[in-house]
Amino acid sequence: MSKKLAVVTGATGGIGAEIAKQLAQNGWRCLLVGRNETALETLRKSLGEGHEIIVEDLQDERAMAAIAVRADALGGTALLVNNAGLNQMLPFENTPSSMILNQLCVNLVAPMRLTQALLAQLKRTHGTVVNIGSAFGAIGYPYQSIYCASKFGLRGFTEALSRELDGEVQVKYLAPRATDTKINDMKVRAMNEALGNKMDSPELVANEFMTLLNSSARRRAIGFPEKFFARLNGVFPELVDSAIIKQLKTIKSFLGTKESSL
Ligand SMILES: NC(=O)c1ccc[n+]([C@@H]2O[C@H](COP(=O)([O-])OP(=O)(O)OC[C@H]3O[C@@H](n4cnc5c(N)ncnc54)[C@H](OP(=O)(O)O)[C@@H]3O)[C@@H](O)[C@H]2O)c1
Numbered sequence: 001m002s003k004k005l006a007v008v009t010g011a012t013g014g015i016g017a018e019i020a021k022q023l024a025q026n027g028w029r030c031l032l033v034g035r036n037e038t039a040l041e042t043l044r045k046s047l048g049e050g051h052e053i054i055v056e057d058l059q060d061e062r063a064m065a066a067i068a069v070r071a072d073a074l075g076g077t078a079l080l081v082n083n084a085g086l087n088q089m090l091p092f093e094n095t096p097s098s099m100i101l102n103q104l105c106v107n108l109v110a111p112m113r114l115t116q117a118l119l120a121q122l123k124r125t126h127g128t129v130v131n132i133g134s135a136f137g138a139i140g141y142p143y144q145s146i147y148c149a150s151k152f153g154l155r156g157f158t159e160a161l162s163r164e165l166d167g168e169v170q171v172k173y174l175a176p177r178a179t180d181t182k183i184n185d186m187k188v189r190a191m192n193e194a195l196g197n198k199m200d201s202p203e204l205v206a207n208e209f210m211t212l213l214n215s216s217a218r219r220r221a222i223g224f225p226e227k228f229f230a231r232l233n234g235v236f237p238e239l240v241d242s243a244i245i246k247q248l249k250t251i252k253s254f255l256g257t258k259e260s261s262l
Pocket of ligand 1: 009010011012013014015016033034035036056057058059082083084085086087106132133134135175176177178179180181182183184
């Protein structure tokens, strides 16, 4: 029997590469999407036989059709992992318009466009979409206003579509907390340490991804106390306001500068 096809965006990133690895180990054939051909090739070779790459920038709307054509030729998408993302932590007042658009495009609009481009295939295969969100998709955090807007949006999109496509395509949302990848630079790592925030390994996130994929659940959050705060913020946001505002001076000392953290 031929293997089912998984389309994985951000495949060369810390979390994406681990997800691709675990999918390959569990019998999936991966179509690895990214911008860096050399890194994609290296990953493809490390996964063994049968995996493919496609070099696309997800900010380019034409990428969606190209990915859809390629995936169709490989038998049709049975799993779409919208994992590519970026986080440019800056004071909101200093965030250039180009950075606002950039983050909203890669983190929110691209997953919507790609899901739409692959939807006919996903319906045909009774497939699954997993959107990689964040703890900051449920908790507004200072100096990450654009990132939070994108991930809150992704969570809302996932939930609505999951209900709309019930019985046709499963649409799921995974919310990691801080994870040890290059998305977090030295300033963020130092801030997390100062605040006592734990950082997970990409392997742990990929394990959690597989658990979500292989269950009937629509959503999964990683890590305590983050998942507790995410729920609390939905019910009593005032309590979380005070907890985060108490940290503001520390957060500002690491992230409150003009230059981008990336
Ligand atoms: N690490 C964390 O602390 C953390 C916590 C919660 C959620 N997440 C989420 O987890 C996901 C994966 O992040 P990560 O931690 O693995 O970060 P990462 O190592 O920086 O990987 C991000 C990936 O996204 C890709 N990407 C960025 N812009 C792109 C574009 N325009 N077109 C195509 N690909 C693009 C990057 O490709 P290039 O190599 O070409 O730039 C890279 O492969 C993201 O959605 C992130 O928001 C991460």
